[in-house]
Amino acid sequence: MASVEVKNISRSFGLYKALDSVSIRFEDGGFYALLGPSGSGKTTLLRMIAGFDFPDQGQIEMNNESVEQVPLEKRNIGMVFQNYALFPNMNVFDNVAFGLSVRGLARADIRKRVGDALDLVQLAHLGARRPHQLSGGQRQRVALARAIVINPRVLLLDEPLGALDKSLRLDMQVELKRIQREIGITTIFVTHDQEEALTMSDRIGILRAGQLIEEGTPEEIYNRPRTSFAATFLGEANIFEGVWKSGALELADGNRIPLPGHVSLGSDGASGRCMVRPERIKVLTGHDQKPLNPTDTMLTGHLTRRLFSGNWTTLFVDHAGQSLRVGVPNDSPLPIAEGDALTLTWTADSAVPLRH
């Protein structure tokens, strides 16, 4: 297995900078998710690591050694893409064996390794089937077996579950994570799906327009994002704008949002912003509401819409022209209707100051 590190890599296509000085370390054995909008450079980054394409600037290292001069076939990297093109005229066994056959391994050796790979993806019983006789999830597992049978040092997955429907996708997430843990392989995973990134990875990198915006564990990025972009890209967020004043963000209407430890990101009077996750907000109904703690934020508003989504209901609350989202669990239904006045409150440690 291997660690991978990209250092200040840039890549332009014509005038367009698809990657702009990106540096990331992918730890040995880790599961790293690359997340970002369409066109943000995720695939371009994977292609550089695999050796399909080369950076204009910067270095790529595996186990702290430069691989720029190492051709694709010598980098020993397994790959699975969304369009996992299996050979339609070959059965499952031969599809998985292909990479080993072209490397000239002995037949007995191939049989053993393909058997092990198919066991790992729980398809040993389907070795004789052709791809068209498999379900989408089974085909995806064949693609995975084909990638890992060569004992790669790194596994690159580009939207590998993108073509699967929701429930199959959830099963495959569990399966993929189990396989990754079992073989302990360094995995770099590109996804559009924020929930997938949160549940599967040890670390997440968020790309926007070729730049790495933020990087950290799922908990770090979800609980303490540093930018509005990361806050809204990974999960739902209420973003407030105002001016810093005595360790709080003062909104245009005079309401104050105290920050944890009164730590603001600017001097008094400077403009700033902070975010509060919908599930951190509590709803108080009735009159004469008092904060539980002196540093709790209290905002009044009225309910404009409620959106039932199974475990949760999302309330849309208008406060001074801003539509705020509040997530309330459905085990304690609130006796409120659209148009009702209500008070929103949260503790100081629910507010996260943002840099921009």
Ligand SMILES: Nc1ncnc2c1ncn2[C@@H]1O[C@H](COP(=O)(O)OP(=O)(O)OP(=O)(O)O)[C@@H](O)[C@H]1O
């Ligand atoms: N060979 C190429 N020639 C010209 N432009 C390219 C080439 N490859 C990628 N690009 C451009 O570089 C940018 C980044 O593309 P990339 O495929 O890395 O994005 P992505 O984040 O993987 O997007 P998606 O989520 O849609 O797959 C895009 O604007 C794309 O059009």
